[in-house]
Amino acid sequence: FLATFPTVKDLAEAPEELLLKCWEGLGYYSRVRNMQKAAIQVMEEFGGVFPNTYEGILSLKGIGPYTAGAIASIAFGLSEPAVDGNLMRVISRLFEVNLDIGNPSNRWAFQEIAEMLIDPDRPGDFNQALMDLGSDIESPVNPRPEESPVKEFSAAYQNGTMHIYPIKKPKKKPTPMKWRAFVIQDEKGRLLVEKNTQADLLSGFWHFPLIRDFSTVGESIDLFEGVAEDNSTYEINQNIPLEVQFESLYKMKLQPTRILPKTVKHIFSHQRWDIELQCATFLGTLEQHATRTLQWVTKEEMAQLPQSRVQGKMCELLASQELL
Template sequence: MLNLKEYGIEMWPKEKIVAFRKALLDWYDTNKRDLPWRRTSDPYAIWVSEIMLQQTRVDTVIPYYESFLYRLPTIQDLAQAPEDVILKVWEGLGYYSRVRNMQKAAQQMVSEFNGQFPRTHEEILSLKGIGPYTAGAISSIAFHLAQPAVDGNVMRVLSRLFEVDYDIGLPTNRKIFQAMMEVLIDPERPGDFNQALMDLGSDIESPLNPRPEDSPVKEFSAAFRNGTMDKYPIKAAKKKPLPVFYQGFVIHNEKNQFLIEKNQKAGLLSGFWSFPLIERSEPAKSELNLFEVAEELPIESKKELFQKEYGIEVLWKESSFPMVQHIFSHRKWQIELLEGVVKEADFSPCADKEILWVCPEDFHLYPFAKPQQKMWEAFQTILN
């Protein structure tokens, strides 16, 4: 076990730890949120919720969680689902590698664990896409194992309780908070203990506008006692996402069908469908900030981009669209749209592309990520 004294952290004596557990769990029993994944002990359902909740708000997750379990109610269903299905049920949540890793983990459970969810912490941790936090959450909530689930909320609370002078954003420091939780966690109610700290960190001790005076454990908090709540947790500012500029093309035919293309490249938004997108040249990244846009391309250059890439004859329109913007964790996409119409007779498939003509009423059959949804919304604004 990590020696916390070497990091300047003095843990409480046993009696104080017991008192802390009671204060926290008494508050949780009275104030815990009524969430659908807290009404089940099914490890599969708990796993789905925990993966969805990573980097996503609770109120956003609930309908996705319910829809996911309706469409893919078992490990076997997830393991066997086509890629379009798993992307569709995850559509709009972002971080799509999460659901791809979930399918790989489900396939792993089918092949290695007879289609059952593994019951030990070590086995759960061996599954694709499951790290220490998720393994701890599932172990403690579904199987009542005394395993910590250390997320940002938990680290924020612990930082204030013990005035921890280590950046919670650095992965190398996670081991410090893991060791603290191994001392503090209630062995009788580990799942409730983990969830209580998460609830406390997401509400009363939230990153913005915390209410430390309302905390059920304020008497245990060194930061509250010493008036240093504004100092903790320590966390360096994130780097701003880099702008990336795209030319988007809203191409439709005389049957009101729209041209969409499947992204066959590995990486960001792989497997999703969208209007044709071509990345444009951009200024040096070091010279950009979030409020800059790409230099306006001449209209003829935009047309040439499409013609060269797709080889389709288009009657271009003079429509004016708002700029479409979407921020990922590390990139900010800025998409300028151009509208065109083709006659069906002019259309011939591109050998190296997966493209289709699709009516708007059939869009629901294809997984569309947020940038595509925003492009469609931008197009509709000119129709109203």
């Protein structure tokens, strides 16, 4: 990544496809997009020089209070705490703070405590020390408080309440979602891929066409929304077979071969995807779509396109079945 974008200017001016290709497989794709937006800000608003104040750093796209505090203290020696989960865990146990550390609205309390504790002469070392303390000794699971250098000051250790703190409600389980991926080949053996132009998890990446499967979801909504040729929206009943939905959306008549018995599973932070792959052939001319970016590519050409980890897993499954 650094070899491709050695300067802030290079990153700011990078084409999206090259940017995503270099970030391929790392996940959290919004981060690299925000990184580029921040690089553009540095070039346009700060004359190409990274800001050296907390407020300036915080103004950059994708940088929140924690990252701003970490950069300000470690890179510039500013007395700004870097309040992350590790630091909140340590503070929660030190002072038996009865606030849920998973609730963003409670962050201010830990921020104020950290501001009182931080060493103004060595703020970077202070922040890094508490991060390390929280990730190693004061860990979320199986902490070793007897080894903690601050145990004599820890209210939770002294009062035997380490098992109570920090207070944190369980995370909501990821929402399960079923999808059908259409692995379409033409008479030349090329594969059909689509560039995702929607502002969602796979935005900007190329992948096999995907159709959401609502048939096993107990939702009150029983309609599938698509995009018509004239850009107007239309709806398809969820009970219509997915291949029929595909043919209607993509204006293609398929010759289905088979659906693979094994599915691809992928977990995002808030969604759990289960994708079945349907292999099919298409003998005809690919129509140009005003709302969809479709392309026939060889296996080698597809490898040059930016692909998400989801697409990578689908290709791995196909390769294991000697279908790719």
